[in-house]
Amino acid sequence: MATDSDRLLVTLAEQLKVPWLQVAHATELTRQNLLEAAAVEDETRTDLTTVQQLFGTIDVVSQAALQLIDGYLLSTQLNFGAAGLELEPVSVSSTMYDVAQRLDGYAKVYDCELELAVQGRFGPIMANRRALDAALSNLGYSFIEAAQNTTVRLVLRRNKHGISTGIFSTVDGLSNDLLKRARKLYGYARQPLSGFTASSGAGVFVADSLMNSMDGRLRTSRQGALTGLAATFVPSRQLSLV
Amino acid sequence: MAKRPPSILLIEPDRLLARGYVEALVQAGYDPQWSNDAQTAILAADKKTPKLVIVELQLAGHSGVEFLYEFRSYPEWQKVPVLVLSGVPREESGMPGELDLAGFLYKPQISLRKLVTTVGRILEPAHAR
Numbered sequence: 001m002a003t004d005s006d007r008l009l010v011t012l013a014e015q016l017k018v019p020w021l022q023v024a025h026a027t028e029l030t031r032q033n034l035l036e037a038a039a040v041e042d043e044t045r046t047d048l049t050t051v052q053q054l055f056g057t058i059d060v061v062s063q064a065a066l067q068l069i070d071g072y073l074l075s076t077q078l079n080f081g082a083a084g085l086e087l088e089p090v091s092v093s094s095t096m097y098d099v100a101q102r103l104d105g106y107a108k109v110y111d112c113e114l115e116l117a118v119q120g121r122f123g124p125i126m127a128n129r130r131a132l133d134a135a136l137s138n139l140g141y142s143f144i145e146a147a148q149n150t151t152v153r154l155v156l157r158r159n160k161h162g163i164s165t166g167i168f169s170t171v172d173g174l175s176n177d178l179l180k181r182a183r184k185l186y187g188y189a190r191q192p193l194s195g196f197t198a199s200s201g202a203g204v205f206v207a208d209s210l211m212n213s214m215d216g217r218l219r220t221s222r223q224g225a226l227t228g229l230a231a232t233f234v235p236s237r238q239l240s241l242v
Numbered sequence: 243m244a245k246r247p248p249s250i251l252l253i254e255p256d257r258l259l260a261r262g263y264v265e266a267l268v269q270a271g272y273d274p275q276w277s278n279d280a281q282t283a284i285l286a287a288d289k290k291t292p293k294l295v296i297v298e299l300q301l302a303g304h305s306g307v308e309f310l311y312e313f314r315s316y317p318e319w320q321k322v323p324v325l326v327l328s329g330v331p332r333e334e335s336g337m338p339g340e341l342d343l344a345g346f347l348y349k350p351q352i353s354l355r356k357l358v359t360t361v362g363r364i365l366e367p368a369h370a371r
Contacts, residue, residue, distance in 0.1 A: 025262030028354050148257045198255030198302040
């Protein structure tokens with residue numbers, strides 16, 4: 001019987017094929033473009049813009065792959081209670097800004113419109129900063145990859161249970177039922193979130209595991225016409241009294 | 243009059259991977275049309291019958307196999323060669339033999355050059371290097 005960690009690892013390995021293929025293809029095309037440019041006597045015909053774009057792609061997809069690996073590692077460490085990963089007061093709005101900055105380049109190569117919607121002022125929540133950052137980043141990469149050429153929005157807002165943070169897009173197909181089934185299927189099925197993404201959805205499951213470790217279970221949610229996944233955290237009362 | 247480049251319908255869910263395949267195919271003298279799901283691919287084929295279909299089996303919503311059953315159900319598309327280019331290995335794909343594939347490539351094992359060579363072999367067997 002596979003453990004959750006085994007299943008997550010299988011999903012991760014499946015997902016990592018994509019960025020490595022993207023890097024391999026971009027490298028191959030870069031080499032081809034440079035060889036062609038070198039063969040042309042008139043140096044002004046060298047298509048440096050294309051080469052720059054290809055290097056840009058290699059850069060952002062490598063970063064996305066690294067975030068996924070790091071997120072997996074962190075979720076495994078959190079699950080066995082590694083030292084230094086305790087819950088602490090975290091400024092969720094500043095984490096959202098950092099994540100938005102990180103996702104920006106990836107959104108551009110996928111032709112997505114990335115938006116940040118922080119509705120109001122928020123005090124700290126009880127979470128782990130690295131884990132929250134990794135969860136939102138990996139969720140963001142998954143949404144951008146699934147959305148392609150539409151809007152992806154990072155949303156921070158209040159609800160009756162606390163402070164909700166999540167990622168939303170115009171892609172249909174997400175529901176609590178799908179998520180519930182997918183939690184049972186990942187690692188066994190290649191496309192546990194097949195109505196939402198063609199990939200293994202590793203970023204969603206890594207984010208789910210990380211959020212779960214911080215008592216912030218992911219749920220589907222809506223914001224206007226957008227559907228997304230968000231987790232709700234309890235505000236850190238201790239600090240709000242200071 | 244210049245010969246028109248053979249049109250290829252590429253069905254690939256990932257935008258960045260599609261961009262790489264399209265660029266390699268254009269450089270090789272083909273006219274690829276990209277669709278990211280089965281529904282838009284059927285509409286694209288209806289608009290312009292391709293000389294070759296390249297399809298990933300793992301798509302969001304309807305799978306590549308569902309697309310192929312639909313595609314093959316139309317008499318005018320029954321002879322169009324289909325090349326599967328997938329992240330799923332052939333032995334794990336459960337691909338039915340009746341769908342009559344021209345080839346099956348496993349993405350992690352092929353380069354863009356290999357893809358272009360395979361396409362050339364399917365479309366221009368006499369000239370394939």
